[in-house]
Amino acid sequence: xxxxxxxxxxxxxxxxxxxxxxxxxxxxxxxxxxxxxxxxxxxxxxxxxxxxxxxxxxxxxxxxxxxxxxxxxxxxxxxxxxxxxxxxxxxxxxxxxxxxxxxxxxxxxxxxxxxxxxxxxxxxxxxxxxxxxxxxxxxxxxxxxxxxxxxxxxxxxxxxxxxxxxxxxxxxxxxxxxxxxxxxxxxxxxxxxxxxxxxxxxxxxxxxxxxxxxxxxxxxxxxxxxxxxxxxxxxxx
Ligand code: HEM
Numbered sequence: 001x002x003x004x005x006x007x008x009x010x011x012x013x014x015x016x017x018x019x020x021x022x023x024x025x026x027x028x029x030x031x032x033x034x035x036x037x038x039x040x041x042x043x044x045x046x047x048x049x050x051x052x053x054x055x056x057x058x059x060x061x062x063x064x065x066x067x068x069x070x071x072x073x074x075x076x077x078x079x080x081x082x083x084x085x086x087x088x089x090x091x092x093x094x095x096x097x098x099x100x101x102x103x104x105x106x107x108x109x110x111x112x113x114x115x116x117x118x119x120x121x122x123x124x125x126x127x128x129x130x131x132x133x134x135x136x137x138x139x140x141x142x143x144x145x146x147x148x149x150x151x152x153x154x155x156x157x158x159x160x161x162x163x164x165x166x167x168x169x170x171x172x173x174x175x176x177x178x179x180x181x182x183x184x185x186x187x188x189x190x191x192x193x194x195x196x197x198x199x200x201x202x203x204x205x206x207x208x209x210x211x212x213x214x215x216x217x218x219x220x221x222x223x224x225x226x227x228x229x230x231x232x233x234x235x236x237x
Contacts, residue, residue, distance in 0.1 A: 011084060014077045019192045021074035022185050028067060033218045043234045046155040111181035118174035135160045159235030162226035171223045179216030183208055
């Protein structure tokens, strides 16, 4: 066992690992939201951005592999910590003695599993086109360097997807759960880092809530905005 594996196998190592992978995943969530908000700028902005990402070629696969590794590590460490906590608890809690930290960590497991289920569904929906193939298989013709090329019309896929209320409901529920997960995750991140003080803990909690609500609301605005016709006007019906 390497030193790194031994560190992750220790309780504090696993907690720090959860915190670090959580921070990296949060960066992805922020970056992905910024990319998605281009929908408010219209078809060209979204499709240029998608084409730029695709144009990264092998680098895109490096980023994808990194993201997947971080995601898997986050889940493995969560399972490890959960098992350890359960083993350490020789006597179960009395029914009326469930403390706040236990409730929060139960929420984390539940909301975390929902976010995982959402990501799998989301990949099948928008990346692989398995769920709604007709909506996924849309292209547009653009002139690039004087030559006409055909590229994936990501804007049209998103707009047509969210004109169907069933997907809007799924995404809104998932984004509320993501926000809850982020809120508790960010709070426990500060605890792991030892940032706990009666003077500034309430402010930290408020900032965590604000960040979680802002991210959740930013994502929710897209499906709801499309359904209500506030954005996506360029998309063909
Ligand atoms: C309203 C909410 C969201 C919208 C509109 C959206 C949109 C998209 C689109 C259009 C793609 C495919 C891009 C392409 O194939 O060119 C994509 C991929 C992806 N999304 Fe989202 N997304 C949303 C929320 C999320 C959330 C909350 C997460 C994570 C928690 C997430 C994780 C991913 C991942 C991992 C990919 C695959 C990236 C890749 O292909 O490398 N998405 N998303």
